[in-house]
Amino acid sequence: MRARVSTTAAVFALSALALTGCGNSDDDSKASASASTSTSASSESDSAAPTSKETGSNGTATGGQTAIPTTAGNNGGGDVSACTTKNTQLRFVQAARHAGEQRPAQGTIEVTNTSKTTCTIVGAVTLTAKDDQDKADPVQTDNTAGGTDAVDVKPGAKARASVAYTDLNFDGSPSGREVCAVQASKVEIALPKDVSRTVKVTKDSGAPGSFNVCGKDVRLSAFKAS
Template sequence: MRVRTSIAAAAVLAAGLTLTACQNDDKAAGGDGTGSTASSTASARDGGATPSATAKGTGSGAPSATGSDGSAKGGDGTIAACTARTTKAAFVAAAQHATRSKPATGTVKITNTSAKPCTIVGATTLVAKDDQGKSSPIETDNSAAGTDAVDVAPGATATASVGYTDLNFEGTESARQTCRVQASKVEIALPKDVGRTVKVTDGKGSAAIFNVCGKDVKFGAFRA
């Protein structure tokens, strides 16, 4: 009986020593369930990226492109060209007559009527035909003035000046305002787009005449 009791006591003691050793090993290796979490936390604190990190506001890790006014652009950062379908065109004749040293100044207006921004890039053309067909049409574009891209926000208007002479300085006093081209309408064509005919108006929107003496018509660059 004493022999059996001694053997049993020795077995219990050995089991206790083994359990203590295993617990010590688990603590050293994070076996209390905190080892892997602590390692991940330390990695993130030290600048390591976590597997689920993506760019803010997207699900793909790449930020979406936007325009300077916050409008959404295409994936390549471009926006659609302004066309006759997405804009309204207008031509305003000069409010003051030309002088020998200073031309009269009209204005081409392009208003974005769509819900998205568009851009004008390239040469815009302007054609004015004499109402009576007594002279050849005046044709010009703004390629010499500069045709860099101009973005037009929804509802906004881009403008370009048109310099011309509306008086005949070589004629008699009574014929000073009789020019070879007197047009009540002009045709405006945006770059790589169809032309559309618009009425010539004054600054108040009333009907006016694009009265052009001479061939020197200067179409300026657009400004938003």
């Protein structure tokens, strides 16, 4: 009797294992079929997507490198011209406040582009101040030390450079502190590759001014577009 029970139990166990094996086989087949379908879809998607070699018209060059759009100069055609007497106006503005013993006065050279195309300032700009009474030697400086990198000035826009100088005589008496060797109502300014121009000195308001220079230490900065 015990032998029959054991035999029957063994038969049931083998049947359960057989059924389990069949279920795993079906699941494995489904998983394999799903993986195959996914791989096939991925391959079709990759083949359908455009490569970088096919999209040169929208800014991507062949070979996978991005093409940088180019323009023919800043004016939309041709090279940018130099800022000269033909396409600019110059203005020299005296310092708004006097120099101190530890800080200079700050004047300004202003260049306005009066043309319809962009012009460039590149190279040394020269400033010369002569005493109105010719009682002292002229003062001359340029912006070589301050920097002469190219500055593009768009039509109607301005570029400015600061002029550092001393407009007070600290060694004189209080009543004569504003008396300098060079007192100029006009200055001469030469842009790079251009002739020198005589420019009236004005205050910021546009009223007549004076470029009073006590000493030879006059420094001209690089130009910046504004």
